[in-house]
Amino acid sequence: MTSSEIPSGTAYAAEAALRPRRRRPFTFARVLRGAAPYLLILPVVAVIVAILGYPLYHLARLSFQKYGLFELIAHHGTSVGWANYSSVLHDSVFWHVLVRTIVFTVANVVLAMGIGTLIALLLTKVSSIVRVLLTAALVLAWAMPPVVAVQVWLWMTNSENGVLNYALTKLHVGDYFQHDWYATSFSQLSLATSLIVWGAIPFIVVTVYAGLSQVPHELVEAAEIDGARPWRVFRDVTVPILKPIFLILTSLSIIWDFGVFTQPFLLIDQSRINTSNELMGIYLYEEGYVKTDFGRGAAISILMLLIVALLSVVYVRKMVRAGDEAA
Amino acid sequence: MNARRRRSRFLWDAIGLLLFLVIAFPVYWMVASAFKPDDDLNAFTPTWFSLHPTLSHFSDAIHRPFFWDGVKNSLIVVSVTVALSMVLAFLAAVALAKFRFTGRKAFIVLIIGVQMLPQAGLIIPLYVVLARYHQVNALSGVIVTYMTFVLPFSVWVLRGFLLGIPKELEEAAMVDGSSRLGSFVRILLPLVAPGLVATSIFAFITTWNEYIFARVLLNDQSKQTATVWLSYFYGTSRNTDWGGLMAGSTLIAVPVIVFFLLVQRKIAFGLTAGAVRG
Numbered sequence: 001m002t003s004s005e006i007p008s009g010t011a012y013a014a015e016a017a018l019r020p021r022r023r024r025p026f027t028f029a030r031v032l033r034g035a036a037p038y039l040l041i042l043p044v045v046a047v048i049v050a051i052l053g054y055p056l057y058h059l060a061r062l063s064f065q066k067y068g069l070f071e072l073i074a075h076h077g078t079s080v081g082w083a084n085y086s087s088v089l090h091d092s093v094f095w096h097v098l099v100r101t102i103v104f105t106v107a108n109v110v111l112a113m114g115i116g117t118l119i120a121l122l123l124t125k126v127s128s129i130v131r132v133l134l135t136a137a138l139v140l141a142w143a144m145p146p147v148v149a150v151q152v153w154l155w156m157t158n159s160e161n162g163v164l165n166y167a168l169t170k171l172h173v174g175d176y177f178q179h180d181w182y183a184t185s186f187s188q189l190s191l192a193t194s195l196i197v198w199g200a201i202p203f204i205v206v207t208v209y210a211g212l213s214q215v216p217h218e219l220v221e222a223a224e225i226d227g228a229r230p231w232r233v234f235r236d237v238t239v240p241i242l243k244p245i246f247l248i249l250t251s252l253s254i255i256w257d258f259g260v261f262t263q264p265f266l267l268i269d270q271s272r273i274n275t276s277n278e279l280m281g282i283y284l285y286e287e288g289y290v291k292t293d294f295g296r297g298a299a300i301s302i303l304m305l306l307i308v309a310l311l312s313v314v315y316v317r318k319m320v321r322a323g324d325e326a327a
Numbered sequence: 328m329n330a331r332r333r334r335s336r337f338l339w340d341a342i343g344l345l346l347f348l349v350i351a352f353p354v355y356w357m358v359a360s361a362f363k364p365d366d367d368l369n370a371f372t373p374t375w376f377s378l379h380p381t382l383s384h385f386s387d388a389i390h391r392p393f394f395w396d397g398v399k400n401s402l403i404v405v406s407v408t409v410a411l412s413m414v415l416a417f418l419a420a421v422a423l424a425k426f427r428f429t430g431r432k433a434f435i436v437l438i439i440g441v442q443m444l445p446q447a448g449l450i451i452p453l454y455v456v457l458a459r460y461h462q463v464n465a466l467s468g469v470i471v472t473y474m475t476f477v478l479p480f481s482v483w484v485l486r487g488f489l490l491g492i493p494k495e496l497e498e499a500a501m502v503d504g505s506s507r508l509g510s511f512v513r514i515l516l517p518l519v520a521p522g523l524v525a526t527s528i529f530a531f532i533t534t535w536n537e538y539i540f541a542r543v544l545l546n547d548q549s550k551q552t553a554t555v556w557l558s559y560f561y562g563t564s565r566n567t568d569w570g571g572l573m574a575g576s577t578l579i580a581v582p583v584i585v586f587f588l589l590v591q592r593k594i595a596f597g598l599t600a601g602a603v604r605g
Contacts, residue, residue: 034428038422040421044478050471052449058455075388106567120343133347134350144353145536145579146538148554148576153568154572158569161371259446266538285450308443308445315439323486
């Protein structure tokens with residue numbers, strides 16, 4: 001087929017039959033038709049290449065340069081070879097941050113996926129009024145802008161008269177009178193986790209719940225008649241059917257949580273951020289932007305982008321396949 | 328058996344209600360605190376529901392310096408980003424949904440891959456390159472930056488909406504003798520309009536909520552967006568005006584929540600639709 005256009009079934013045939021048969025010369029209209037998809041995607045590609053592609057190319061160059069405030073003004077860096085990379089890779093802080101970010105990501109993803117799946121299963125068990133209420137709460141949590149949610153967390157957890165300390169004390173969980181949640185790195189990052197998980201659960205619940213409705217009833221009933229306990233039904237019937245959904249959700253969550261910035265940055269507050277609580281995104285911001293050492297920051301950025309690229313291979317391949325077949 | 332089933336249903340309902348309270352509480356607490364008089368806010372024993380609601384925190388919040396600048400800047404950035412992105416994304420979505428062409432796969436990889444880039448990793452290159460073209464501290468710099476992540480998302484979602492349109496409708500128009508453009512304008516556009524509205528509202532929300540690039544690229548307080556304004560509210564002073572902060576938070580969250588409720592159903596599965604099918 002010479003035309004790059006999809007022959008749209010009957011219309012194409014009808015068109016061909018009605019038109020007198022003649023060799024169509026290489027006309028402008030035909031060229032235009034072949035070029036149509038390229039013209040259509042051109043603006044988007046142009047914007048992405050100009051605003052993302054060029055800076056990324058520049059980033060790669062920056063990472064081999066000494067580029068500080070002076071160089072920023074002069075628009076010219078001096079080449080230093082691999083010095084930025086070796087400085088980063090020989091910095092124990094970088095490795096600590098990397099390990100901390102991995103642990104933080106795993107904790108967030110496991111919690112969000114676990115709780116999200118449990119709530120989705122719960123939604124299939126509750127009465128319809130509770131389902132409506134719970135869904136409404138989830139949608140509210142989903143809709144909260146992250147920056148706003150951080151402010152609410154700060155207010156709920158403040159040591160003077162935060163409602164969290166009051167509630168925990170009243171519920172006899174322990175003595176939380178004027179407990180400072182921002183005293184240790186672990187506590188700070190746990191607060192960030194609670195905020196991120198709260199914001200991430202709704203998307204997971206809605207997606208898994210939709211997936212659950214696709215599990216054929218007959219299969220579940222057949223398993224139950226065969227005497228399978230609920231846990232076995234879930235493990236051997238539900239999970240295999242939902243596997244593609246779990247795969248997508250988990251890889252998306254890993255990618256998002258690894259690169260998280262806003263919530264921990266604002267919750268921990270810049271005044272308290274130090275090398276004992278930095279995550280990758282914040283480390284990069286502090287080292288590169290705040291210290292205006294753009295060359296070294298560029299090296300960290302490249303390393304971070306490479307890690308995320310490796311993490312996203314599974315997801316991107318799956319999505320590309322899905323997008324390519326449905327045309 | 329029946330009694331047992333009823334008892335377990337009751338148990339699930341109780342857990343569900345408890346979860347409802349825990350998940351909805353932060354949002355309730357934000358709104359409730361915004362209306363509370365200072366005495367209630369500063370007391371050690373929290374007031375769950377104030378009997379003397381006040382609007383004074385709202386007037387404090389909107390009279391704080393730069394609140395209106397923030398709202399104005401956010402509105403400019405959001406509307407320009409969304410308008411430009413929708414036009415460009417729609418064209419590309421038509422190409423993806425209606426044509427098969429060499430390089431199509433590469434384009435899909437680009438669209439999906441770009442969405443995976445961690446924003447923190449892009450701070451430095453964008454800052455340095457935009458500084459070179461005098462786009463730091465300018466709304467235009469933020470707008471083009473936002474377009475790079477609104478565009479791929481919108482192309483992907485709009486493509487889904489376009490695929491949902493039955494081919495027969497379009498073909499019928501073509502048999503009737505209308506050109507491809509004619510069939511597009513008369514048949515496709517009205518059908519895809521709800522999808523365009525939903526996608527632009529989602530783009531609105533993403534852009535309105537964005538924080539990191541706005542913070543890095545806009546240094547002047549009068550140039551900052553609403554989320555950056557809010558992030559500086561808490562500030563460094565230990566005597567935080569919690570009522571004002573919650574009122575400001577409510578004001579910034581309300582438009583997003585309202586819009587979100589409108590389109591949530593339509594978009595929820597946009598990201599994973601491919602996964603379920605594949």
